[in-house]
Structures are given as C-alpha cells and as structure tokens.
Amino acid sequence: MKLNNYIPIILVTAALALVPLVFSSNALANFMAMALIITLAAQGWNILGGVAGQTSFGHAFFFGIGCYTAAMLQFHFGINAWVAFILALVAGAGAGFILGFLSFRAGLRGSYFALITLAFAELMRILANASEWTGGAAGLLLKLKPGLANMQFESRASFLWLALAFVFVGLVISRAIAGSRFGAQLVAVRENEDAARALGVDVLAVKLKAISLSGAMTAAAGVLYVQNFLYIDANIGFGVWISIEALLAPLVGGRGLVLGPLIGTVTLHGLGELTKSFAGRTPGIDLMVFAVVLIGVVAFASGGVLGLLRRFAPGLARRIAA
Amino acid sequence: MKLVETHLNRRTVLKGGAAALATLSAPAVLRAAEPAPIKVGILQPVTGALAQDGEYGRLGAELAIEDINKAGGIKSLGGAKLQMVFGDARSTPEAGTQEVERMQEEGVVAIVGGFASPICLAASQAASRYDLPYLVDVGVSDQITGRGLKNTFRFAPGFSICTAAAIQNLVRINEAAGKPAKTVALVHEDGLFGTGLAKLMATELPKYGFEILEQIAVPTPSRDLSNVTLRLRSLNPDLIIPSTYYGETVLLARTMQQQRVRPKAVYSVLNGAASNRRFVAEFPEAAEGVMDCNHWYDPRNERSKAVQARVEAVGKPYNYNIPLNYSSVALLADALERAGAADRGKVIEALNTSTFKDHLMPYGETKFVNGQNMGAAPVSTQVQKGQIKVVYPTDFSDAKPIFPANR
Numbered sequence: 001m002k003l004n005n006y007i008p009i010i011l012v013t014a015a016l017a018l019v020p021l022v023f024s025s026n027a028l029a030n031f032m033a034m035a036l037i038i039t040l041a042a043q044g045w046n047i048l049g050g051v052a053g054q055t056s057f058g059h060a061f062f063f064g065i066g067c068y069t070a071a072m073l074q075f076h077f078g079i080n081a082w083v084a085f086i087l088a089l090v091a092g093a094g095a096g097f098i099l100g101f102l103s104f105r106a107g108l109r110g111s112y113f114a115l116i117t118l119a120f121a122e123l124m125r126i127l128a129n130a131s132e133w134t135g136g137a138a139g140l141l142l143k144l145k146p147g148l149a150n151m152q153f154e155s156r157a158s159f160l161w162l163a164l165a166f167v168f169v170g171l172v173i174s175r176a177i178a179g180s181r182f183g184a185q186l187v188a189v190r191e192n193e194d195a196a197r198a199l200g201v202d203v204l205a206v207k208l209k210a211i212s213l214s215g216a217m218t219a220a221a222g223v224l225y226v227q228n229f230l231y232i233d234a235n236i237g238f239g240v241w242i243s244i245e246a247l248l249a250p251l252v253g254g255r256g257l258v259l260g261p262l263i264g265t266v267t268l269h270g271l272g273e274l275t276k277s278f279a280g281r282t283p284g285i286d287l288m289v290f291a292v293v294l295i296g297v298v299a300f301a302s303g304g305v306l307g308l309l310r311r312f313a314p315g316l317a318r319r320i321a322a
Numbered sequence: 323m324k325l326v327e328t329h330l331n332r333r334t335v336l337k338g339g340a341a342a343l344a345t346l347s348a349p350a351v352l353r354a355a356e357p358a359p360i361k362v363g364i365l366q367p368v369t370g371a372l373a374q375d376g377e378y379g380r381l382g383a384e385l386a387i388e389d390i391n392k393a394g395g396i397k398s399l400g401g402a403k404l405q406m407v408f409g410d411a412r413s414t415p416e417a418g419t420q421e422v423e424r425m426q427e428e429g430v431v432a433i434v435g436g437f438a439s440p441i442c443l444a445a446s447q448a449a450s451r452y453d454l455p456y457l458v459d460v461g462v463s464d465q466i467t468g469r470g471l472k473n474t475f476r477f478a479p480g481f482s483i484c485t486a487a488a489i490q491n492l493v494r495i496n497e498a499a500g501k502p503a504k505t506v507a508l509v510h511e512d513g514l515f516g517t518g519l520a521k522l523m524a525t526e527l528p529k530y531g532f533e534i535l536e537q538i539a540v541p542t543p544s545r546d547l548s549n550v551t552l553r554l555r556s557l558n559p560d561l562i563i564p565s566t567y568y569g570e571t572v573l574l575a576r577t578m579q580q581q582r583v584r585p586k587a588v589y590s591v592l593n594g595a596a597s598n599r600r601f602v603a604e605f606p607e608a609a610e611g612v613m614d615c616n617h618w619y620d621p622r623n624e625r626s627k628a629v630q631a632r633v634e635a636v637g638k639p640y641n642y643n644i645p646l647n648y649s650s651v652a653l654l655a656d657a658l659e660r661a662g663a664a665d666r667g668k669v670i671e672a673l674n675t676s677t678f679k680d681h682l683m684p685y686g687e688t689k690f691v692n693g694q695n696m697g698a699a700p701v702s703t704q705v706q707k708g709q710i711k712v713v714y715p716t717d718f719s720d721a722k723p724i725f726p727a728n729r
Contacts, residue, residue, distance in 0.1 A: 027423035030448075034416055126541075129513050137513030139440065141465050144447060154451070156423070229415055231443045236415065276410075283368035283377070283410060 066222025092219020
C-alpha cells in the first residue's frame, strides 16, 4: 500500500471539502450532497459492475434496503441513527450475499444477471408499497431532530462533509481493491470467467465478496438519502431511477475506474443543473439538452470522461486514474 | 398566449441582482417611487410523471399573481408587486428540495405548491430550515401538517377530512333519495392509499346501514379488469366504490360499460379519474353518472367563473389544481397585506390568524389549526351529460345528484 496511489483521492476530496467554505450557497451545498449520495451508490455499482464486470440493473435493491433498514429501525424501535446506519450496512451486505448466492451459484451472467437484479428491486418495491411495516404507499417519515447524535444536521455544509467522508471511504476502498490481489481476481473474472477458474480463482467466492461489498456501499448511500430527506417511500427506495443513476455515473465517468463514479456524477448532475438555465418557459428543454450531451458521451466517448482525458491529456489521466 | 413573463434564467437573475444592488445603493428618495417587488416561490413538477398537474398548478398561480398585480399589488407595502420565482420540482422530492434552496437564495418571502405529497413533505421541510412559509397546494397526506412544522400550511383538505366528508356526503345523498343503495362492493388499489381507504369504508359504512359485499384489491398498474368486473356482475352491488388511480378507474369504468354492469351508483373518493376532465372528454359514456368526492372549485363563485373562462380561452381544462393554486396565492397575498411587511415571521403569524374568504373554493372562512385549514372541505361531484357538476353539499352545488344513476 503506497501513499502515492492515494494522493489524487486526497486532493479531490480536499478540493470538494473546501467548496462550502469558499461559496456560502446552500443551494450548491445541497446539490453537491445529493450528487455525493448518488456517487456513493454508483461506487457500489462500480465494484460489482465495473471492476468485476457483473452488470446490475437493480442496484435500487441495495439502495432501498439501506433506506428502509435505517428508516424502519429508527421509526419502529427508536434506534440511534448511527447504530441503524451500521445495521443498514450489514443488511446491504447480507442482501448482496443472498442475491449473489442465488444468482451466481446458478451461473447467471450478463443480461440474465441484470434481469434478476431488476426483478429483485421490483419485487421489493411492490412489497414495500404494500406492507404496513414499511408505511406502504404513504412511506415513512422520520422526525426532524437536528444533531450529530441523530445523524441530522442544521447546516447543509455539515451534511455535505458527512457525505463526502463516506465517498472518501468508498474511494479508498476502491483504490485499495484496485491494487490488491482481490482486485486482480475481480478483473480476471470480468475478462474471462472460465480462464480465471482454470487459474485457480474461486469465482463464486470472489463474486460473492464483490456483491456484498457493493451492496453495503449502495446501502450506505440509501442511509444518507434517508438522513438528508427524512422521508422514504417505495418509489424512492426501490424505484428504477436510482438503479439507472448508479449505473450511468460509472459509465459516463469511466467504468471500473476508481474515480469514475465521482467524475460521472459530477459531470451528469453538473450538466443537469447547468442546463436548467436553458429551461425558460418550455419545461423539459433542459432535460433535452442533457439528453443530447449524454448521447454524445455514449456515442463518442465510450471510455467515459476519463477515457477522453486518456486520449487528449494522457499525462493528466494517468495521474488521476493512478 | 403569454400570460406573464416570470421564469428566471441565470442571466436575468444576475441582472436582477445587479439591479437590486443598484436600487439598494441609490438614495432613499429615488427608491420611494416604486417599491421593490415581493418574490414568491412557485414550486410545481412541470417535467416527469406529474408534469400535467404541475402545468395546471403553475397556470393557477400565474393567473393569481397577474390579478393581484393588476389590482395594485400589496397595498400595505405601497403597492409592491408580486414577482414569481418558478421552480420545477421534476416530479421528485430531491429536485423539489433543490429548488427550495435556490428560491431561498433568491430571497422569496414564501413558497406555494408542490402538488404530490412526497414533494410537499420534502420541500416544506427544507423550507422550515429558514422559517420560510410554505403553502401546500394539493398534497393530501395527513403527515404534511401532522409534523408540527411551524412554516407549513395547507389550504386544501387533507386525507382524513376528505374521507370523513366523503362518507357523510354519501350517507346524506342516499338518505335524500330514499335509501336506494344498501349493498356495497369496494374496489381498491393494493397500496396504502387504496387499502387504507377501503378499510375505513368497511368499518364506517356498516354503521350507516350499508352492507359490504366484498373488498376487491387490484394492483397498480392493471392491464385487464375483466375478472374483477365479472365478479362485480355476479355480486350485483347497489354501489361500487373504487379507490384506484387514473388508469385503473378508467379501465374499470370502460370494462363495466362493455359488460353492462350497471350498479345504482359508482361513488369514488379522491379518485384520479372521476373528476378529471380528460376522462370525461375521452370516454363520455363510461364516465356518465360517476360520482367522486374530491377537491373542486365553487361553481357558483363569479370570480371562479371568470378564471375558468380565461383558462379555457387558452385551451386548457379547468382542473382543480388551477383554482387551488390561484386561491393559495391569493391567501398568501392577503397574509402579506395584513402582515404589512415582506417578513417571513410576520407572514407566518398572519397566516395563523387568517380568516381569508375571497377564494375560488367551496370552503368557508380560512382558519388554520396546526397548519391545516379547518374551513376546507371536498365536495361530491357527478358526471352529468358530459359535464362535471357539484352535487353536494347543496350550499355549493350546481346540479342535483342523479341517484341512483342507473335504474
């Protein structure tokens, strides 16, 4: 473990942490906090879908489990938010293990695995929408009690720093994996599963580790969402939107790369906010501009933003992607 | 037709900011001529799944601001004009929250709108950080005003008020007609909204002598309701109470029409379709006679008629979002008038003591208790000859209920 490898991560995190000190805008802080929550969910996706090559179309499954575990433990049992957060991580990892065990043991790959994840997320959405325990269609509303002990903050900047701390941990974990034997095994599984098995990689165990870690990370994003908005319903927790967000960000930023999810989310959501100024009287024009840019990225820069950098500024790209 | 130029883009905001700075730094004598406009945040989902409702809401708010400014603005503030700061909630609570933050930075004095309950919940909570008054236009969830947020007000009735009124209205309509309806079948969507409503009906209605034959749950979305309709046909209830969303209600009404299932009445509560002009326009035969207990404007109110004429002149249907938003903005203007200052604390105080009556809704005097307007009530409507008519309570009705609808 060389400290050198972590310098880009530390620099990026420090730069982001300074933003609320330089600009006092709460709108900016709130926007960044939401972008960081998505980043965290996308980092979870990236470990499984990017590094290990197991494309999931249902990371809402983990996001929602994180949301609901944190919300239900606080709502029904009055458990402290931080304890609920730890338990939500465990639940996310456990859900990942179960989903992975069921699908990987059966040998599901590629689009079949993607479909199974989607089905699980939809199943949970319907259950959460019908059960009284989850508040059904009316959702669960947590009490507004600002304070560090409750994982709620008066100022938007404090919440941003919390989210950033989570993303930082996510970046460090991703970077540690990238340089480790486990990471090499994941890449081997992605590139050619049969070859990896022939070389003595325990494919099932490696995939299960990846999906558990991935589940826990995305569940952490769900907890942050709940702590920020204090409200959760089935469409927020298990809706398709978060599956797409979690998948899109690494694709745009650079699939399988450590900083890919962060760069992807900042690019996508930054563009989304910027294009809002085109909105004028016609609703949706901003979303159309956004869509055109997105199509451009997918069509002309399949390696994502980092891929573009590699082509046009290889030195810089090497330094960030490390 | 362009109603009011209200949407701000970044440049105009910058220009506005520069202009405001220039005005502030100008000597007091120069400023006295035209009081600074009062910024009012209008939050509506104009893109995404709820875009249509958001557009109606925005139109209502725009018309109200236009009228208030034409009538001389806020007189106690020297005739200050209202200026709309519009935010697109994009049909999600996150986007709604983000727009609240932006409006806060643009210095709005209050926010009106939200439409859907999740957006209202998140946005009003974000506004509460700044003690920024938030007027919910539609969102019916009881949680919205049940949280003890001091900044949040709802002019329209919430879920419990609506359901209680729905049952009362039904009982009275039935009694007035000589109690033709005795047996009831409940068709409800299987989420909390439908299930909760069905449960409530199943416990309350027997107290008034109704017999519940069956409760049928349908999933949202449903593509085919033939089996449900066949079941209804064999049960042959006097009354069918659907608590489903737009698509399922339309499907149920059409399937019932095809299979010639003709109960004495279809009576729905807070239904997405039964008092929607689109349903009536697209499937007039299936919609005929269907009753609903929902938000609706006061059909006898002259101002409401005038607003309706303007809305229809631009080719839009006069759905309930329009008068609700119009009235909410007018309520805010009244509070500003009495507060005598564009000060958030004073506006909240003025809203709390509001007795506002000059709205378009079939409500009495406005009286807020814990943020809920206790004067608000839904009305029972019925589709009669392709028109949505208010049939109960009689103080506001423009038609008599046709009950039973099928003999």
